[in-house]
Amino acid sequence: MCFGRERSKNFWIKRILFVPIATAAGLFIFGSVVMLLWNALLPGILGAGTITFWQALGILVLSKILFGGFPGKHGRRGFHRHGYDIREKLSNLSPEEKEKFKKEWWDKFENKTKQL
Secondary structure: OOHHHHHHHHHHHHHHHHHHHHHHHHHHHHHHHHHHHHHHHHHHHOOOOOOOHHHHHHHHHHHHHHHHOOOOOOHHHHHHHHHHHHHHHHHOOOHHHHHHHHHHHHHHHHHHHHHO
């Protein structure tokens, strides 16, 4: 029976159709929200001019570059997993080793703040 293969094929066909439509809808919604908020607030507050939909999308891309960055080799999950590894390692240390570790990190922190 080919039921599993047909089901998988339908799943991928639906996904191929859904992802571009959902992406376009998301861009339209976010671009429209940015444009509407900009045009409603900033001309009155800062005296800025009004913007078009395409300028709003440009502002979204610019804000992603400036504030969101782009995921590195491991993406954001890798960063959180790294923090989990450190917590796991710290939980396996003895109380004396924990105190030594804390002292070393505080010393590094104090040296950095003195340099500023």
